[in-house]
Every structure is written in structure tokens, then in C-alpha cells.
Amino acid sequence: MVDRLERDVVDAARGLLGWELSLGGLRARIVETEAYHVDDPACHAFRGRTRRNDPLYGAPGTAYVYFTYGNHWMLNVVACPEGVAAAVLFRAAEPLAGIETFRERRVKAKRDEDLLNGPGKLAQAFGLDGTWNGHLLLEVGGLRLEQGDMPASVLVGPRIGISQGLELPWRFVDGTRLRWVSRPLAGLRPG
DNA sequence: GTCCGGATTACCT
DNA sequence: GGTAATCCGGACT
Numbered sequence: 001m002v003d004r005l006e007r008d009v010v011d012a013a014r015g016l017l018g019w020e021l022s023l024g025g026l027r028a029r030i031v032e033t034e035a036y037h038v039d040d041p042a043c044h045a046f047r048g049r050t051r052r053n054d055p056l057y058g059a060p061g062t063a064y065v066y067f068t069y070g071n072h073w074m075l076n077v078v079a080c081p082e083g084v085a086a087a088v089l090f091r092a093a094e095p096l097a098g099i100e101t102f103r104e105r106r107v108k109a110k111r112d113e114d115l116l117n118g119p120g121k122l123a124q125a126f127g128l129d130g131t132w133n134g135h136l137l138l139e140v141g142g143l144r145l146e147q148g149d150m151p152a153s154v155l156v157g158p159r160i161g162i163s164q165g166l167e168l169p170w171r172f173v174d175g176t177r178l179r180w181v182s183r184p185l186a187g188l189r190p191g
Numbered sequence: 192g193t194c195c196g197g198a199t200t201a202c203c204t
Numbered sequence: 205g206g207t208a209a210t211c212c213g214g215a216c217t
Contacts, residue, residue, distance in 0.1 A: 034198070042198070052213060069199045070210030076198085089198055108201065120199050161198050 001147065002138060005060035009079035009086035010035045014156075014172045016077070016088055018148040023126055026101060028093035028116055029148060031174040032181045034159045036076070038085035041164035045085030056085035061138040061145075065123070065130055072120030073128050077137050077145060091160070091171075092117045094180040101125075117182045151176050156191030 001019075005012045013035035021028050036043040044053040044066070055064040056078060064076040064087050076087035093116040095102055102115045102125040109115050116122045123129075128143070137145040153175030158166045160183060169191065178184040 036198070044198080047214085050214070066198090067212065068197055070197090070212070072199050072210095074198060091198085118199070159198070163197090 001145075002061055005077065005079040005088075006081055009037050009088060010170055012079045013088045013170065014154060015150075016090075016145075017154060017172055017174045018150050020096065020146045020148045021090065021093060021126070021144070022097075022146065023143045024098070026098035026126055027096040028122075028126075029096055029177075030090055030093050031151075031177045032090075032092035033172050034089040034091060035079075035170040035172075036087050036089065037080070040168060040170075042159065042162040043085065043165075049085070053085065055134050056087055057083055058134070059136075061136055063132050063135040063137050063143065065128060065133040065135075067130060069120075073123035073130070074119045075123050075126075075128055075132075089119060090122055091119045092180055092182045093122055094177055095125075113179055117180055119182075154191060155188040157186060157188040160186060 004015050013033040016030055016033050019030045038045045045056045058078050059082050060079050062078040064078055076089045078087050080086035106115050106125050115125050132143055151174040155173040155175045156169045157171050159171045173181050
């Protein structure tokens, strides 16, 4: 996956579906991703390099964790060669292990479907914050990304929550696990 | 120093 | 389906 991450952030976003995110006894299967690239106006690095977006320019496999809307942390994995800003945002996951901890941290989730079905929810359930910014996700230790089974069907559509770049179909969803996805009806089509 | 907007969520109707 | 809450980073004066 390092090769794939380095080659193309859009291909990597699709390829990361089915991978597993783990931290201690917590484990979840990635069911929804989005790609962001420096040439696209929705990317944090579109207007140049700053201290906030600096991790985007790092090595593929690096975590980019940032804070937004006054409340929420977002987890991304950096893609493309060093020096080219790009990343894949993890938007939703299916809980596989540690569900009691997920429930404790996501007190507002009424159903298990609400534990990880959004980027801010996913980060809250895993207890992530800026201290994980820059962490290497493909190496052993702490927060980790591991290969899983590729989904039998993938849906694509426009990315969520942005105002520019909506013409790019850079959101990817595991079509066999829509139960765990955020906004399953938002303009998705087979892809 | 001030202002604006955001890769969202939760709660309301 | 609509919207208030919440506060940091970036742009600008």
C-alpha cells in the first residue's frame, strides 16, 4: 500500500476500503474514504504550505490529524511522494473490536451505527487528537493501518462538506456495508 | 488585533 | 431537511 499511496491518492482512497484501523484493543474496518490533492481547491494545501497543513507534504503513510468546526478531529493518511501534498480522509468505519470503549466515548450515539459513521465520530471513538499528527500509520506501534479484504462492490460520488471540487468523484464507499457509512444516499453510483 | 469560514455533529421539526 | 454550537487557522488591516 505504500507504493499505492505514493502513486495516486485517488486510487489509494479506493484501495483503502476494507483496511483495518487499530489502536490497542480497538479495531474497525474502513468503509468510507475521500481523496484530497494539492491541485484541488478543497485541499487544505491548495493555497500553499502552512504550519497547519505541513504534514500533507510528508512521507506517504503519515497521519494528518487536524481540528475543525471548534469540536472535531479528522484523521487522514498522507499520499503521493514527499513534497506533493495529498491525503485520504477516513470518513466512516465498521466496529470490529473494542465496541464497549467506542460506546463509552460516543455517549451521544443511540445506535451502534452512529459510533463511527463520520470523520469526527471516528476520531472521537478512537480517542484521537493532534498528538497523533505526523504518526506513521503503516508501522507497528500505536495507531495503525493494516491490510484487509477488498469490498466486493464500491460506490463513488462527490465528497461531503466541501464547496469547491464537487465535480470530482473522489468519495469511495464499501457498497456491501452501507449500514456503517455516513450519508449513504448522497449521490453515490457504482464505480 | 480583528474577522471569517470550516473535509462536522447533534438536535429540532 | 434545516440549523445552532463551537473555536482554531489563515487572511487581512
